[in-house]
Amino acid sequence: MHLRILASSIVMMGLAFTEMPAQTRVSIPENLTLEAAKSLLISYNPTLQAERLNVDIEAGDVIDAEKRPNPSFSVGSEGLSFGSSDRSFFSNQELSLELRQDIETAGKRQKRTRLEEADVEIADIEVQDLVRLLTFEAKKVYYQVVLAQEDLTLARDILDQFVGVVNLNRIRYESGEIAGGELRRVEAAQYQFYEDVVAAEVSLENAQDRLLALLGSTDFDQSFKAVDSFDSQFVPPPPQELRDTALRERADLAAQRAQITRSDFGIELEKARGVPNISPFVGYRRDFGDNGAIVGIEIPLFVSNRNQGGIARAQAQRRRQEQLVRLAEVRALQEVQLALNELEGNRRRIEALQGEYLNKARQSRDIAESAYRLGGASLIEFLDAERTYRETSRLYNRVLYDFQISRGQLELAIGKDLQP
Numbered sequence: 001m002h003l004r005i006l007a008s009s010i011v012m013m014g015l016a017f018t019e020m021p022a023q024t025r026v027s028i029p030e031n032l033t034l035e036a037a038k039s040l041l042i043s044y045n046p047t048l049q050a051e052r053l054n055v056d057i058e059a060g061d062v063i064d065a066e067k068r069p070n071p072s073f074s075v076g077s078e079g080l081s082f083g084s085s086d087r088s089f090f091s092n093q094e095l096s097l098e099l100r101q102d103i104e105t106a107g108k109r110q111k112r113t114r115l116e117e118a119d120v121e122i123a124d125i126e127v128q129d130l131v132r133l134l135t136f137e138a139k140k141v142y143y144q145v146v147l148a149q150e151d152l153t154l155a156r157d158i159l160d161q162f163v164g165v166v167n168l169n170r171i172r173y174e175s176g177e178i179a180g181g182e183l184r185r186v187e188a189a190q191y192q193f194y195e196d197v198v199a200a201e202v203s204l205e206n207a208q209d210r211l212l213a214l215l216g217s218t219d220f221d222q223s224f225k226a227v228d229s230f231d232s233q234f235v236p237p238p239p240q241e242l243r244d245t246a247l248r249e250r251a252d253l254a255a256q257r258a259q260i261t262r263s264d265f266g267i268e269l270e271k272a273r274g275v276p277n278i279s280p281f282v283g284y285r286r287d288f289g290d291n292g293a294i295v296g297i298e299i300p301l302f303v304s305n306r307n308q309g310g311i312a313r314a315q316a317q318r319r320r321q322e323q324l325v326r327l328a329e330v331r332a333l334q335e336v337q338l339a340l341n342e343l344e345g346n347r348r349r350i351e352a353l354q355g356e357y358l359n360k361a362r363q364s365r366d367i368a369e370s371a372y373r374l375g376g377a378s379l380i381e382f383l384d385a386e387r388t389y390r391e392t393s394r395l396y397n398r399v400l401y402d403f404q405i406s407r408g409q410l411e412l413a414i415g416k417d418l419q420p
Contacts, residue, residue: 026217032224034142037215041138042131044216051130058120065116068109069102098283098294106272115269118262122255129251134214136412140405141211145226147401148204154393155196158386161369162193165382168373182379189383196390230400232350234407234418239340242414246332249415253332256325263318270314274307276300332413339410346403353396365389 026044029036042048078094166186173183209220236242247253276299283294368385371377411417 025219026212026215028212028215028217028222028224030224031227032142034139034226034228037138037142037211038135040215041134045134045214046216048127048130048134049216051127055120055123055127058116058123062113062116062120065113066109069104071099071101074098074100093286095286096283096294097285098281100279100281100298102277102279104277106275108269108272108277111265111269111272115262115265118258118265122258122262125251125255125258129255132251132412132415136408138211138214139408139411141207141214142226142228143230143401143404143408144207145204145211146228146230146404147397148200148207149226150230150397150400151394152197152200152204154390154397155193155200158390159190159193159197162190162386165369165372166190185379189379230404231407232347232354232400232403234403236340236343236407236410236418239336242336242340242410243333245416246336246414247329250332250413251415253325253328253415256321256328259321260318260325263314263321267311267314267318270307270310273310274302276302335413336410339406339413342406343403343410346399346406349399350396350403353392353399358392358396361389361392 026040028040074097076096076098078096169178169183169186172178173180208224212220212222237245279298281294281296281298285292285294365385365388368377368382372379372382407418
C-alpha cells in the first residue's frame with residue numbers, strides 16, 4: 001500500500017514538471033552562489049527532467065498491473081441452412097452466445113502490482129542518483145568559473161603592473177635615458193601579458209556558458225559572478241565514518257539493493273504463474289428451436305510445465321543481483337579512498353606553494369622590478385622573474401581548484417555534501 005501511495009505522489013510530481021513550459025527562461029542571479037546553482041540545476045536541468053519522466057512511465061505500468069483481465073464474449077452459429085423451410089431463421093440453426101471471464105489465481109494480480117511498484121521505487125531512486133552525479137558536475141563547472149575569474153584577475157594585475165613599467169620607459173626615452181630599441185622591446189613584451197588577459201576572458205566566458213547550459217539556460221548572454229571562493233581549509237571526517245556514510249547514503253547502492261527486493265517479488269510472481277488460472281463462463285444456446293443455458297469452467301492442466309524455467313530464471317537473477325550489490329559497494333568504498341588520496345595530495349601541494357614557492361616567486365618578481373626600474377637589472381631578467389611569478393600563481397590557482405574538485409569527488413563518493 002505504501003508503494004502505491006508513493007507511486008501516486010510521484011505521478012503528481014511528474015505532472016507538475018511536465019506542465020512546465022519547455023521554453024521556461026532560467027534567470028541567473030548576478031552573484032551566483034554554489035547553492036543557488038544546485039537549486040537551479042534540480043529545477044531546470046533537461047537531463048534530470050527527462051529522467052523524472054521515467055518515474056511516470058513506470059507508474060503507468062502499475063496502473064496496468066492493477067487491472068483484472070477483460071472478459072471475452074463470443075457468438076457462434078452452426079447448422080445454418082439456406083434451403084426452403086417452414087421454420088424461421090432463428091429456428092433453423094444452432095446459435096450460441098458465451099461470456100467468459102478469466103480469474104487469476106494465487107494472487108497474481110497483487111504480486112504483479114508489487115513488482116511494478118518496485119520498478120517505480122527504483123526509478124525514483126535512480127532520479128536521486130542522477131541528482132548526485134549532476135550536482136558534482138555542477139560543482140566542477142562552477143569552480144571552473146571561479147578558477148577563470150582568479151586567472152583573469154591575476155592576468156589583469158600583471159598587465160596593469162607591466163603597463164606602469166612601459167610608461168616609465170617612455171618617460172626615460174623622452175628624457176634620453178634609454179634608446180628607442182629598449183622602449184620597443186618593453187612595448188613588445190607587453191603584448192604577451194595582454195594576450196594572457198584575452199585568453200583568461202575567453203576561458204571565463206566558456207566556463208560561464210558551460211554552467212548556463214548545465215542549469216538548463218538557453219540565454220548565453222546572461223552575465224554573472226561566481227561568489228563562492230576556493231576553500232583550502234576543509235578537513236574531511238575520519239575515513240571509517242566516510243565509508244559508513246557511503247554505504248548508507250549513496251542512491252546507486254540503494255537502487256541496487258531495491259533490485260534485490262524486486263527480484264524477490266519476481267520469484268513470487270513466477271511461482272504464482274505456475275498455478276493455473278480458471279475461466280468460468282456462462283451463455284445461451286438455441287438448438288434448432290430449443291433454448292438452453294450454458295454454464296461451465298475451464299481449468300488448464302499444468303501437468304508437466306509448471307513454470308519451472310521462469311522460477312529458476314528469477315532465482316538466478318536474484319543471486320546475480322546480490323553479487324551486483326557487493327560489486328557496487330566495493331566500487332563505492334574504492335571511490336571514497338581514491339578521493340581521500342587526491343584530497344591529501346592536493347593539500348600537500350597547497351601547503352608547499354603557500355609556505356614557500358609562491359612567496360619566493362612574488363618576492364623575486366618585486367626585487368627584479370625594483371632593480372629594473374633603478375637600472376640594476378636587464379629587461380630579460382625582469383621578464384623572467386615576471387613569468388615565473390605568473391606561472392607559479394597560475395599553478396597555485398589550479399591546485400586550489402584541484403583541491404576543491406577532490407572534495408567534490410569525496411562528496412560524490414559518499415553520496416552527500418560535507419559541511420566545512
